[in-house]
Amino acid sequence: MDQQFIPRGLQRTSFERFLVWVLPWVLMLGIGLYAIYQCLADGLYHTNMDNRFAFGLWIYLDLTVIALGAGAFFTGFLLYILRRDELKAVINSAVVLGLICYSGAVAVLMVDVGQPLRAWFTFWHPNTHSMLTEVTFCLTCYLTVLVIEYLPVILKNRKLRQIPRFLVFEFELHKVMPVFAGVGTFLSFFHQGSLGGLYGVLVGRPFAFREVLGIWPSTFYLFILSAAAAGPSFVLVTTWLVQKISRKRLVQPGVFTYLGKVSGSMLMVYVLLKAVDTLYWINHTAPLEGAAAYAFYTSQSFGSWILFTEIVLLGLVPAVVLLTKRLREIPAVLVSAAFLTCCGIMLNRFVMTIQTLALPTLPFDLLMSYFPSWQEVATFLAVVAYGVILYSLSFRYMTLFPQERDIRQ
Amino acid sequence: MEQTEQSKSRYGMVVDLDKCTGCGDCVVACAIENNVAPAEQKATERTGITWLRVYPVTNGEAFPAHDAVFVPMMCQQCGHHTPCVSVCPQNAVEVDPTTGIVGQIPQRCLGCRYCMTACPFHARYFNWWDPEWPAGTEAQLNPDVAPRMRGVAEKCNFCHGRLHAARTRAAAEGKSNIASPAYTPACAESCPAQAIVFGDLADESSDVARLSKAHDTFRFLSKLGTEPKVYYHSAKEWVRKMADQSPAV
Amino acid sequence: MFPFIYEFRWTPAHLIFLGLFFSVVVVIASTVGVALLRMLKAFRTQKVEAIQWEAEFEDLPVAARVCRHQLAGEVAQRTCHHDFDCRSCEMHPTFLAKYAPALAPAAVTEALYGFSMPLDRYYHRGHTWVKPEGNGIYTIGLDDFGAQMVGAPDRIVLPPVGTTLTANGTGWKVAKERATLRVLAPIDGVVVETGTREQGWYLKVRGSEQERDLRHLLRGSEVKPWVMRELERLQIALSPAGVGTSLADGGELMPEMWKQAPQKDWDGVWGEMFLQA
Numbered sequence: 001m002d003q004q005f006i007p008r009g010l011q012r013t014s015f016e017r018f019l020v021w022v023l024p025w026v027l028m029l030g031i032g033l034y035a036i037y038q039c040l041a042d043g044l045y046h047t048n049m050d051n052r053f054a055f056g057l058w059i060y061l062d063l064t065v066i067a068l069g070a071g072a073f074f075t076g077f078l079l080y081i082l083r084r085d086e087l088k089a090v091i092n093s094a095v096v097l098g099l100i101c102y103s104g105a106v107a108v109l110m111v112d113v114g115q116p117l118r119a120w121f122t123f124w125h126p127n128t129h130s131m132l133t134e135v136t137f138c139l140t141c142y143l144t145v146l147v148i149e150y151l152p153v154i155l156k157n158r159k160l161r162q163i164p165r166f167l168v169f170e171f172e173l174h175k176v177m178p179v180f181a182g183v184g185t186f187l188s189f190f191h192q193g194s195l196g197g198l199y200g201v202l203v204g205r206p207f208a209f210r211e212v213l214g215i216w217p218s219t220f221y222l223f224i225l226s227a228a229a230a231g232p233s234f235v236l237v238t239t240w241l242v243q244k245i246s247r248k249r250l251v252q253p254g255v256f257t258y259l260g261k262v263s264g265s266m267l268m269v270y271v272l273l274k275a276v277d278t279l280y281w282i283n284h285t286a287p288l289e290g291a292a293a294y295a296f297y298t299s300q301s302f303g304s305w306i307l308f309t310e311i312v313l314l315g316l317v318p319a320v321v322l323l324t325k326r327l328r329e330i331p332a333v334l335v336s337a338a339f340l341t342c343c344g345i346m347l348n349r350f351v352m353t354i355q356t357l358a359l360p361t362l363p364f365d366l367l368m369s370y371f372p373s374w375q376e377v378a379t380f381l382a383v384v385a386y387g388v389i390l391y392s393l394s395f396r397y398m399t400l401f402p403q404e405r406d407i408r409q
Numbered sequence: 410m411e412q413t414e415q416s417k418s419r420y421g422m423v424v425d426l427d428k429c430t431g432c433g434d435c436v437v438a439c440a441i442e443n444n445v446a447p448a449e450q451k452a453t454e455r456t457g458i459t460w461l462r463v464y465p466v467t468n469g470e471a472f473p474a475h476d477a478v479f480v481p482m483m484c485q486q487c488g489h490h491t492p493c494v495s496v497c498p499q500n501a502v503e504v505d506p507t508t509g510i511v512g513q514i515p516q517r518c519l520g521c522r523y524c525m526t527a528c529p530f531h532a533r534y535f536n537w538w539d540p541e542w543p544a545g546t547e548a549q550l551n552p553d554v555a556p557r558m559r560g561v562a563e564k565c566n567f568c569h570g571r572l573h574a575a576r577t578r579a580a581a582e583g584k585s586n587i588a589s590p591a592y593t594p595a596c597a598e599s600c601p602a603q604a605i606v607f608g609d610l611a612d613e614s615s616d617v618a619r620l621s622k623a624h625d626t627f628r629f630l631s632k633l634g635t636e637p638k639v640y641y642h643s644a645k646e647w648v649r650k651m652a653d654q655s656p657a658v
Numbered sequence: 659m660f661p662f663i664y665e666f667r668w669t670p671a672h673l674i675f676l677g678l679f680f681s682v683v684v685v686i687a688s689t690v691g692v693a694l695l696r697m698l699k700a701f702r703t704q705k706v707e708a709i710q711w712e713a714e715f716e717d718l719p720v721a722a723r724v725c726r727h728q729l730a731g732e733v734a735q736r737t738c739h740h741d742f743d744c745r746s747c748e749m750h751p752t753f754l755a756k757y758a759p760a761l762a763p764a765a766v767t768e769a770l771y772g773f774s775m776p777l778d779r780y781y782h783r784g785h786t787w788v789k790p791e792g793n794g795i796y797t798i799g800l801d802d803f804g805a806q807m808v809g810a811p812d813r814i815v816l817p818p819v820g821t822t823l824t825a826n827g828t829g830w831k832v833a834k835e836r837a838t839l840r841v842l843a844p845i846d847g848v849v850v851e852t853g854t855r856e857q858g859w860y861l862k863v864r865g866s867e868q869e870r871d872l873r874h875l876l877r878g879s880e881v882k883p884w885v886m887r888e889l890e891r892l893q894i895a896l897s898p899a900g901v902g903t904s905l906a907d908g909g910e911l912m913p914e915m916w917k918q919a920p921q922k923d924w925d926g927v928w929g930e931m932f933l934q935a
Contacts (some may be wrong), residue, residue, distance in 0.1 A: 008925075008935065009719060009895070009926065009930055010832070123659055124659050124663060125659065125663060125664065125666070126659065126675070128675040141683065148686070148690060155673050164701075165697065165701075168701070168713075169693060169694065169715065171695075171710075171712065172693040172696040173693045173699050179685065187682065212809065336881070375695075384889060406719050406720045406721065408894075
């Protein structure tokens with residue numbers, strides 16, 4: 001019944017089956033929206049955050065999805081600035097993923113803050129020393145860029161493109177896309193970094209504090225690198241997942257290996273620098289702040305295994321795999337390594353957010369515990385559901401993978 | 410941050426832990442003075458608001474070596490690289506250049522809680538609930554202090570209401586500035602053991618300046634380099650050592 | 659944010675930070691503005707049809723963009739990058755020097771799988787033919803392949819006399835049930851007369867008399883391999899995903915297919931065959 005809206009030459013499931021697929025996600029989104037309503041209407045006591053554990057699941061979610069959403073800027077950078085044309089095959093999908101991640105993060109942030117209606121204050125009297133100011137400015141600008149980048153994908157829908165004004169605007173917009181790719185890269189550089197700087201500047205938290213290199217703490221640079229590593233891997237994993245779910249081939253295999261190679265190189269650089277940073281922190285920064293670094297890893301919940309997992313198992317290992325041509329060319333290995341890469345970045349964001357907050361700072365304090373309330377989890381899942389719904393709609397009605405039609409033939 | 414170092418006055422405190430009995434009078438006086446709403450029924454020690462909190466600390470030894478102190482902990486008024494000031498995205502935390510007091514402007518606060526994450530002393534509190542006063546108790550509200558709304562952070566500001574009142578009095582007398590210290594914060598005033606001394610650390614002749622330099626006076630987490638303006642005093646060596654220890658995880 | 663706002667400080671940090679922010683905002687806004695202005699300009703200068711074709715062409719599957727010289731077997735593999743406009747192609751003259759297909763002098767007809775394609779006329783890749791009538795007048799019609807694919811439409815919307823057509827722009831529109839089709843105009847020109855389906859032709863236009871303006875049209879020996887290729891594409895368009903049916907073994911294929919697959923998304927198939935993305 002909606003055949004008219006599905007791009008020509010593509011096979012999509014029947015409308016009824018599509019509804020059946022979307023319905024559970026809509027339900028999940030509905031529950032999340034109710035939880036969000038509770039938090040906005042009554043106050044944040046519906047969460048399990050408290051004065052000691054002032055950041056929780058939501059901030060973790062923001063950091064993670066923004067790192068994973070980095071695929072949009074990095075793919076755009078490689079395609080439009082470095083002219084890696086093979087990435088045309090996934091750029092639309094990467095843009096949609098980026099848009100989902102960033103809009104989801106901003107939405108959750110608006111629930112997370114106690115007075116969302118005052119969000120504009122940051123623009124009106126910004127504290128330019130705050131990393132959060134940088135994040136706020138860049139996030140809003142970049143979200144605008146992502147919407148502009150998503151616009152051509154929508155305008156190229158089979159029905160919409162019949163309106164000459166839309167098609168011509170899309171055509172002209174496409175011509176200036178490198179400008180947006182450049183702006184996106186510039187903005188991403190700053191806000192990905194600032195998200196890392198967010199923790200690196202916490203002089204009161206010896207576990208997170210890092211010394212300044214130039215004008216930013218080292219976590220600033222590490223977050224940029226890790227996001228650039230996670231982005232392409234996330235695009236790879238999602239593309240693979242969409243191929244599995246839709247039972248269609250969407251891109252040429254070469255695209256996968258190329259994404260893997262890019263992700264692997266970034267990850268390798270990141271892991272090496274992260275190792276150096278960690279060693280310097282253990283031996284210099286932390287002791288200077290009066291903290292013995294080993295003490296951070298003596299609890300049962302956060303043993304040194306977490307550091308090993310983050311840097312070696314989910315860092316060095318996938319990096320080596322992705323950089324080994326023979327291994328990279330085995331699809332299962334490639335996808336697993338990309339998945340591990342994403343997990344490694346997610347673990348890093350978890351450590352930076354949750355472990356930082358759990359570790360006590362006062363000498364007489366004990367390890368803090370925190371477990372999210374159902375409202376927090378539901379909000380988290382609502383973002384996932386929103387992402388799945390928006391992506392499904394885009395996949396059904398827009399051309400996310402230009403190669404799909406050619407592969408079919 | 411830099412302004413603090415240049416400011417003429419540096420308001421600070423010295424808390425004598427050896428005198429503190431842990432009675433909690435200061436906590437109550439603080440809450441009444443600063444219009445902290447009665448705790449919501451579901452509030453826990455981690456969601457309730459107490460600008461000043463008294464922590465019991467023991468030396469961990471068995472009897473007879475067992476010993477304990479009470480540590481009243483409020484905003485430590487960091488004077489250098491004040492952790493909460495630089496992180497706030499919209500200048501809702503500011504250091505008063507004339508007093509060195511780290512002030513919170515709740516009307517400007519977005520409620521992002523980044524400052525709370527930044528504070529190593531856990532001296533910042535968030536309004537998880539709408540503040541509510543049971544019928545009739547609004548009459549006790551302090552007219553000099555604005556109550557806060559839900560969703561913002563708040564903390565000790567060395568009784569800003571009293572500072573303002575002192576300034577108003579001085580202005581009425583035709584003075585352009587107040588002689589420091591022209592007021593006493595509620596906690597210091599209420600302490601039956603007189604364990605809290607408040608004053609201008611920059612004024613060499615003041616009690617607080619003298620006590621802050623006294624033997625056995627120390628600060629918590631001094632290695633972080635944030636230069637708190639709240640000092641503690643104890644003759645007990647384990648207490649002084651404890652102040653800079655890495656917390657046992 | 660601005661110097662007149664409380665809390666604004668003339669510090670380097672403020673100036674650098676806000677300078678960067680406003681630069682980014684200006685760049686984003688002006689780039690969108692440029693795209694909008696260019697769109698309006700395209701409408702003013704009547705470039706819309708050409709742009710539309712350029713945009714569509716880019717989105718066509720590779721199989722639909724094969725170079726005519728590959729179809730003719732003159733080159734192993736070549737995808738067109740000139741929007742089927744051979745005037746701007748650097749290779750076309752080279753091929754022309756070696757192979758020079760021409761119109762047949764009399765009404766020679768190529769009969770292929772039941773299609774009759776008279777060779778006294780030019781063919782456009784969008785399944786229209788162009789027959790020069792002399793004095794710059796050209797008759798335009800649907801070729802037999804296209805005609806059989808469209809069958810009996812519910813509605814045909816022809817441009818009124820006096821309309822300027824752009825090559826590869828919209829020639830006329832056809833509607834059948836829920837499907838709509840935009841038949842591409844094969845050449846530039848002004849409509850001087852309109853025909854009907856029954857007459858076998860749809861438009862007479864006054865166009866350029868120069869050979870180069872017909873250069874992009876297929877002719878003579880090029881027609882057969884092209885029709886073969888189109889049959890192949892049609893079968894793929896009609897077949898379920900991934901299953902490539904073998905080439906039909908003769909007979910009058912088209913009407914059969916139309917009947918065999920009545921539930922088919924004809925809009926989709928039409929788009930595929932009439933070069934719409």
